[in-house]
Amino acid sequence: xxxxxxxxxxxxxxxxxKRKWLEVFQIILANTLGIAFFTFTLYLRKEINIxxxxxxxxxxxxxxxxxAARLTLAYALKVIRRKGYNLKHVxxxxxxxxAESYIDRIFANxxxxxxxxxxxxxxxxxxxxxxxxxxxGTCYQLESFLSKMSLDEIVLTLNIKDYEKLEHIVxxxxxxxxxxxxxxxxxxxxxxxxxxxxxxxxxxxxxxxVPLSNTYNRIIKRLVDIVGALFALILFxxxxxxxxxxxxxxxxxxxxxxxxxxxxxxxEFKMYKFRSMEIxxxxxxxxxxxxxxxPRVTGIGKFIRRTSIDELPQxxxxxxxxxxxxxxxxxxxxxxxxxxxxxxxxxxxxxxSPGLTGWAQINGYRGDTSIRKRIDHDLYxxxxxxxxxxxxxxxxxxxxxxxxxxxx
Numbered sequence: 001x002x003x004x005x006x007x008x009x010x011x012x013x014x015x016x017x018k019r020k021w022l023e024v025f026q027i028i029l030a031n032t033l034g035i036a037f038f039t040f041t042l043y044l045r046k047e048i049n050i051x052x053x054x055x056x057x058x059x060x061x062x063x064x065x066x067x068a069a070r071l072t073l074a075y076a077l078k079v080i081r082r083k084g085y086n087l088k089h090v091x092x093x094x095x096x097x098x099a100e101s102y103i104d105r106i107f108a109n110x111x112x113x114x115x116x117x118x119x120x121x122x123x124x125x126x127x128x129x130x131x132x133x134x135x136x137g138t139c140y141q142l143e144s145f146l147s148k149m150s151l152d153e154i155v156l157t158l159n160i161k162d163y164e165k166l167e168h169i170v171x172x173x174x175x176x177x178x179x180x181x182x183x184x185x186x187x188x189x190x191x192x193x194x195x196x197x198x199x200x201x202x203x204x205x206x207x208x209x210v211p212l213s214n215t216y217n218r219i220i221k222r223l224v225d226i227v228g229a230l231f232a233l234i235l236f237x238x239x240x241x242x243x244x245x246x247x248x249x250x251x252x253x254x255x256x257x258x259x260x261x262x263x264x265x266x267x268e269f270k271m272y273k274f275r276s277m278e279i280x281x282x283x284x285x286x287x288x289x290x291x292x293x294x295p296r297v298t299g300i301g302k303f304i305r306r307t308s309i310d311e312l313p314q315x316x317x318x319x320x321x322x323x324x325x326x327x328x329x330x331x332x333x334x335x336x337x338x339x340x341x342x343x344x345x346x347x348x349x350x351x352x353s354p355g356l357t358g359w360a361q362i363n364g365y366r367g368d369t370s371i372r373k374r375i376d377h378d379l380y381x382x383x384x385x386x387x388x389x390x391x392x393x394x395x396x397x398x399x400x401x402x403x404x405x406x407x408x
Contacts, residue, residue, distance in 0.1 A: 001037070005030040016088070016112045020074055024067045031066075035059045074111075081113035088114050089151050093139055093169055094158030095121040095130075098185040102157055103133055117149065122162070139165060146176040153179050160185040211385045212352045220387060221324060228325045228394070229318040240312055243274055243304060251298050253279045256313055261330035264353045269322040271330060272313035276301030314356050326390045327355025328378035329366075343371055349378045352385075359389075362396040 006012060009030040011023065035055060042050055080086050090106075092099050099119060106114045118136035128135045137145060139162075146154075154173050158166060173180040184190060195209035211217050244255045257275035260268050277296040297305065304310040317323040323330070328349040331339070339346045360366070360377035381389070 002030070002034055005034050009033075015074065015077075016114070020071060023070055027066045027070070028063055031059055031063050077113065078111035082110055086113055088153055089149075090114050090116045090153045090155055091145065091149065091151050092116060092119040092133070093142060093154060093156050094162060094185075095119050095124055095135065096157055096159040096185040098183040099157035100130055102155060102183050103131055107131055114153075117151070119157075120145065123159075139169060142169060143172050143176075146172070146178060151178050153181060156180065156182045158185065208348065208351075209383055210351050212382070217385070221390070222321070224387065224390065225318050225324050229315045232312075233315050236312055236315075239309065240274075243300070243309055246300050247275055247298075250300055251275075251278065260333060261354065262333055262336045262350065263322055263330055264350060266336075266347070266350050268333060269317070269330075271322070272316055274304055274310040274313060276305050276310045311356060318356060322353075324353040324355045326357060326381075326393050327353050328358055328381065329361065329374075330354035339371060343375055345379060346371075346375055348382065349375065352382055357393060357397045359393055362393055362400045364400075 006027075009026040011026050011030065015023075035058070038055065077086060092102070103116060106112065106116060116133050118134050119130070120137050120139050120142055121135050122138045122140070124135045126135055126137060139158075154176075156166070156169060156173075158169070170180065190205065190207065195206040197204040197206070212221065247255050253275055255275060257273050257277075258270040259273065261271040263269050276298060278298060301310070314323055318325055336346075358378065359381035360374040363377055365374040365377055381393075
């Protein structure tokens with residue numbers, strides 16, 4: 001039964017490129033299902049002579065030893081591959097953004113054990129290099145290279161303009177018997193994990209899979225938001241009160257500052273923050289981006305912006321339903337209009353509720369940082385949402401999200 005459990009939890013699939021923490025998680029999940037099955041079986045049989053203590057020891061020991069064995073093997077393979085052994089020899093066919101992205105990831109992860117011999121391309125001159133990987137011939141020479149090279153994999157990374165060659169190239173690859181992979185050059189608009197449908201034998205790829213478009217997922221996320229926001233308001237009530245008093249005493253103006261932001265389905269809402277700047281004209285406030293040493297920021301404002309305390313009143317936005325605890329950060333209408341023309345896929349972030357914290361923020365993209373990188377992280381979150389990912393982001397926010405070196 002454990003062989004089946006490990007098999008269905010993908011613990012017997014190839015390990016190259018697999019995240020180790022994911023493997024440990026799958027071991028925990030398989031063992032949890034296993035012990036649940038045993039417990040249920042013992043209950044049905046009314047078996048009372050099996051020690052629960054024994055079952056607990058077995059559960060813990062199996063997880064620890066299985067994880068330790070696999071992590072030790074992974075480390076040993078990492079050392080061996082860095083020395084040039086146990087490598088998979090790869091040839092790329094076609095030069096494109098997909099080829100560059102593939103090479104970037106291989107070079108960043110030498111423990112995967114891939115060695116790229118070169119690229120075949122019809123447009124670049126032989127000898128042209130990308131990160132030491134040279135163009136060694138044309139696509140028309142593929143059959144010749146396959147006959148004289150000992151390869152483990154061929155990776156098709158054709159430019160989208162050259163897809164008319166794809167059928168012919170695949171036929172050559174399959175005739176050679178070498179394992180072939182295809183990295184599409186349209187990954188900029190196809191999600192990492194595309195949602196596919198089988199329409200009576202016709203594969204249909206959905207351009208954007210948004211798990212939060214599912215009603216059940218939305219309800220679960222909303223319940224977590226309400227419970228989490230109430231808990232956070234109780235937890236931070238005293239610090240919020242102290243900050244409110246300091247703001248009121250040290251500068252003129254309201255304690256709470258509201259600003260129009262763009263939320264889900266492009267609807268505008270009032271987002272609340274502790275006021276951290278001097279009172280300014282509406283026209284200036286809506287279009288101005290806060291910069292380093294900004295004279296408008298008050299003394300207490302510098303502290304609460306750097307520590308993200310100024311964001312805590314947004315817990316009331318979460319309770320109202322304008323925002324979620326986790327999601328893409330909302331932006332002002334002026335910048336939304338600006339960015340949607342400059343940054344591809346920018347408006348996709350408005351398919352879900354904006355968040356108090358998010359995947360981009362815990363990865364360092366806050367304040368005066370790359371908007372493009374921020375959007376890339378937001379899209380990853382939107383397409384790969386799970387409740388577990390939300391909890392992970394909330395947990396990491398404690399260590400990475402509060403102190404913000406880019407908040408001015």
